[in-house]
Amino acid sequence: MAGLSSFFRTILVRGPWLGLLLCCTLLLAVPALAQDDDPTPKQQLAQIDSTLKDVERKRVDAEATETLGTLSETASQAKRDAEALEKTLQPQLDQLNEQLTQLGDAPKDTTEPPELAAQRRTLTRQRDALVASIAQARSSAVRAQQLSADIDKQRNAQRTEELGRKVASPLSPTLWRQVADQLPNDIARVTPLAQQGRAALTTAIATHGWGTLLLGLAAALVMMFPLRLWLRALGRRFAASERAPDGRLRRSGLAMWLLLVGTLLPGYAVVVLVAALDAIGAIPPRLQSVAEGVQAATFAAAFISALSACLLVPKRPSWRLLNLDDTAALKLRKYAWGAAALAWLSTVLVALDRATRTSDVTTVALDGVIALTYLGLIMAMLVTLARLHRRQTAEAEAKLEAQADGLGAQLPVRRSSWLVLARVAGNIAVVAAIIATLLGYVNFAKFVNQQLIGGSIVVLAATLLFKFVDDFSTWLLNADSKVGQTILLSTGLSVSKLEQAGVLLSAMLRTLVVLIALLALAAPFGNIGTIVERIASLANGIVINKDLTLQPGRIVTGVLVLLVGMGLTQLLQRWLTDTYLPKTELDLGARNSISTIAGYVGIILVGLWALTAMGLNLKNLALLVSALSVGIGFGLQAIIQNFVSGLILLTERPVKIGDWVKLGDQEGDIKRINVRSTEIQVSDKSTLIVPNSELITKTIRNMTMGNNQGRIQIQFAVPASTDVASLRQALLDAYGAHNTVLQQPAPSVYIDSIAGGQITINSFAYVASPRQVYGTRSDLYFSLLQILAGRNIPLSTPTDIHITRDPQQ
Template identity: 50%
Template sequence: MGVAHAADALLPPEPQVTPQAQIQAAAASLDKVRKSLDDAETSDTLQVLADQALKSKRDADAAVTALEPLLKQLDQRVEQLGTKVEGVEESTDLTRQRKELAQEHGDLDSAIKRGKLLSVEAAQTAESIEKLRTQQFNAQIASKALSPLSPALWKQFSEQLPLDLQRISGLTRLGQASFRAAIAEHGWAMPLRGIVLALLLLFPLRMGLRHLGYRYAASERAPDGRLRRTGLAVWLLLVGTVLPGLASLVFIEHLRAIDAITPRLQSVADAWIQAAFVAAFFLSISASTLVPKRPSWRLLAIDDIAAPTLTRYAWGAAFLTWFAMMLNAVDIAARTSAVSTVALDGLIALTYVGLILSVLVTITQQRQRLAAPAIKGEHGDAGRPVQRSSWLMFAWLGGHLTVLAALVAALLGYLNFSVFVATQMVWITVVVLATSLLMKFADDLCTWFFSPDSRPGRGLAQGMGLRPTRVEQVGVLLSALLRVSLLLLGLAALTAPFGNASSLLGWTASAAQGGLPVGDTVLKPMAIGRALVVLVIGLTVFRVLQHWLVETYLPKTDLDIGARNSISTVARYVGIILSGLWTLAALGIGFEKVALLASALSVGIGFGLQAITQNFVSGLILLAERPVKLGDRVRIGDQVGDIRRISVRATEIQTDDKSTLIVPNSELITKSVQNLTMDGALGRISIAFAVPLSTDVVRLKELLLGIYRSHEAVLEAPAPSMYVDSLSGSVINITSFGHVSSPRQVYSTRSDLLFELLRQTAEQGIALSSATDIHLVRNRADAAPVPPTTPAAPEPASHTPTA
């Protein structure tokens, strides 16, 4: 082993292919494709040529992508040299550098232009090949042959059958001879090893993995909900599709390793592998969705009577598809007659029609069983609601139309169309089932993974500092993205038999390598993924920093709560802005383009977003100047409340009735606002009342100031005071003042003082009055008592008799 490594170290390194050489090779490959178009007759050959053309396009795009940064670097070097000044003689080195850079710039520019032109030509060539394939496909589908009911077809078939059997026999003898020669040279070790590995993959490993899937899905470690069933179904689909196909691939590759397969049978061997994968996929999708022996794990609305029957039909469809693919490969390799091919295609088409009819009968019988309880309920028996499945109705209707079209086409002699329609019905059914299963699994997986009740969801919420609802929103968005991607993949799989798969794959590969051009910027899938990762990391890092700033550092400072809120808010928006700029840089969008976009939007911001911009700038001024801060008590118009939150657009004020007043920041900047608690302002209590003119004001002053001093909320400094405001008629107007530590205590303290004032003045016999009161005073000794006045009774009416 050491000698081998030493020998490898002595070998010269492999030369790297330059972008210019890659463009040259792509051009040569495209020329070869164009020359081969004249000899291409079959659809498979055209498919190979289309793939080669698309490969030339991808190579050209990759070379252009590699050369463009080099051209930009060369332009920067040219800019560093500056422009040549006329009349000034430059040094020899500078002149030589200018000449070399100009030569390199010209070579790179011409190579890039050639690569772009080659990419366009390759795309046009691939498109023309696809159109040619489509025309051949349409012509083949529309071709008419003898009807299977025609005796002439079977007469020709019987005449050609001995010759076709001889051709197949000759192909078989050729394969046997090649196999015997390989065994004679290499022995049985390699074929036996391939058989053993294939059997191990097909039976012990496949059945063991299926058992492990069932066991895990039934255990307590599996997630709750529908994810148990969809996850098990996807596992069964994956195991049942991959392992049988791999078994066929391993066996064939072991035979190819000793050249046991003759060149004429190579296409048959490839068809064997493809047919194994397709048949295994058919069987796996039916087994994972129908689950005939475990009804509780069944995802489709199929009862226990129809599930085993539909499973048997799935086996029939899988075998028929495998047999049709192998028969087609053998016909091509043995070069059998066209009559035999037409006759066998007719039999295959009629067999497909019979199979689809059997499936439709089973679905119809289930619909009748589901409708039976409802019919009994109409006659008075207890019936349950009928459970109808939309996909069953769609399959029932589509199946009848397909059977009718395939049967009529086969009887009229359009056998290719009949086979195509029948096989497409089976393929569409399988693709729809697989796509719906994967979409359900993606939705269940994302919902469970980002659920606050699951362990991953709790870990994400705690690690990133997100609320549970935000984590659920991420799961819903990711589920929607995955389901849309799976739906597009399913549509691509449905259109693949029509000859557009290569174009779709080529467009996808070009988008993955060259990116999606948006203006002057090219967005690549890797760049988009990297930008999303950068955005998540940036927001997480700045959220952690803000949490540390608010919870750890700022409480240790001497700043008040308002200053801490301003710093926290500014830090939050700075983190969002920096994360956004970092994300744009990861996308490849420079800051100069962001500035250009901002300048282009300035007109719209000035007119359409004027109010929002004004409030945003006002919010920044509030956070910087802090004329009002968090916790201040302010008066705006007739509203008084405490500031609870200051953002860059609006300020939230909580009034005394516990409602929230949202004030735009521009209102706090451009209008008058009374800050009742700015700079530690005290609250002042003012009590005004009136007493009669005869009141002893000295005793009243001692009483009132004593009430102020006795209350625990009233401050000693400034000391309470009482003033005679004015003399008005028969009353004395008194005004008194006291101070409390906060304006929030004014209302309650004033109420306590008024209660105490009313109580003590009543005990001291001091009358309280207002200037509008009128008092009538008279001498009681001189006044005679006035008897109560009673209303006089009405006199009875007199009636004079008339003569």
């Protein structure tokens, strides 16, 4: 039972993901757990001081750059703890100062009540203690920062010294003679370590039995083979089914699933096995570093193998994410297996070399063999890429020839632009590593090879994440997905805006991937904690002046407030337009004015709210407005004039939506009044965009403002002998027979004048809208001509008088 409890406790330490699951299970099973009291500020300061002293002590004896990196991370963490403590104590100090300010100073001439004096003394002591703690926290933060910087300098100097250290070349016979001479001593050092491991295992089994070990071994085997293979097959079946998302997310999502399964399950299988051995005490202290190296090596090798499997996919070309043919994919897959095995073997051998403390000659030989093996592997990959590039070039030339013969569409060619960069970088690195190895700079050659392979792995992993986040974002915010349909139905956004949001989300996630990739590439060259700390320092904001600081967090908050406020404003406008205003007796123009003004007011309030959320107070807003007023006076005058004119149009309503207006030689219906301009649809169905200031400052004829009715006027002349009474009645009957002519006001026929043997008739009729005048008047003209023709009444025209001179006079 003690072995099992120790087994689970070890899993918590060595397996963070399994530990997280186990902790969640325990939290669900046990509703209340005993918690230690939070440490006091003095205890926290003492802990920080103890940590810094421990780092200073270990720094003196540190030899490996990895140890210095760990110490630098510890010092950086102590700095962050001190700064966090200072931020925690500062509000308390401000509160005590405010309370003391309210109490005021002790009176000099009179005696104050004892309770008040005691309260002032208590608050003063508390304030002095907080001031001292804050000062000590600041001092500890500065001390930790200086210590971390010194360790980084020492680490860089030590790394430079190691990379520049010259030893015997791995091709030198002298080196191998020295290795042969030291080999018996090194074997003698390895043998006791193996005996310690065997003895510890025998003792542990005798004490705790086989139960814990067999349980850990069974769990490791299940995770390594049946569970891993089943999860891989499950992912492939789901990706090929109809339940999987449509589009490119099928491929990239499956690749991410295979990467996670292929990395975590083998790694945690070894973690579980090592935890089982450690739980029963089967790992002696000298082999602890070897066990940790095996775990790290397994995770690294599993990641390399899984990444190559999900990117290359040699047996399923349609699921391949890289632009490679089957031949190159198959060979690169084999080399990836070799890289994974080499990474695992080299990591374990280095851990064993450090645990056994072998001779320097053996260490140099081991580093040289590892460097040469890396070189051989890289050269094989470069040869494969070179052959792939030649095949793609040949295919491109064949395509050009086929296009000349009219067969280009039958020969699609896939070419990779990244092959050239990969080959150039790889060739340069290989040449540099070969020269360094031959000259005896084995550490430099090993470092170059490891960084080349490690950088390639980081780039490939970032490429996979790039594709996945892009596919996921565009699928998530797409009109065809369930999430996208829910957003469209609940918010009323257009499909284009939803897709734009997907593109923006993809850009933000890909930017995050780039930052992570850069941190991973920069990790071997320095303290990654320092790099992260410098990037995180941007969260403190950009200081504009002493009263204005733009912080990224507040900017994001302001943008979110703006988006939420704009959404609420649109919902309010939609409720006014569709629900409330139709229930009123207002016409369409009045409803549009109310809805538009409500939108403007909402936008202004949301803008002020967003600026306030960004940290701009009223004073800063006044400064901002005063600064913008200069630009408004010079460059934005016309825009502001049109904006104000639009507000006047919406409030005074000289014209409104639905009115028929005539502006110069143009006339049409007002369709929309915007912030800057008004849209007028003319008779040919085109849209005339008029600045709002034109409708305010210039003369405009509103055909439907006071009265929506239209008047038709028909005027003609007939001979004096015409029976005008019957003609009048015939015209009135024609007007009454037309379905668009109104009965009230009634049509009317008048004699306008009698002169020159002609009678001028002038008649009027009314229709419901000015828009009906043109068509109705045309119909009435046809009716008038038929009436005149039926009654043989000619239309009279003015008499032309021509004066000529007799040529004989």
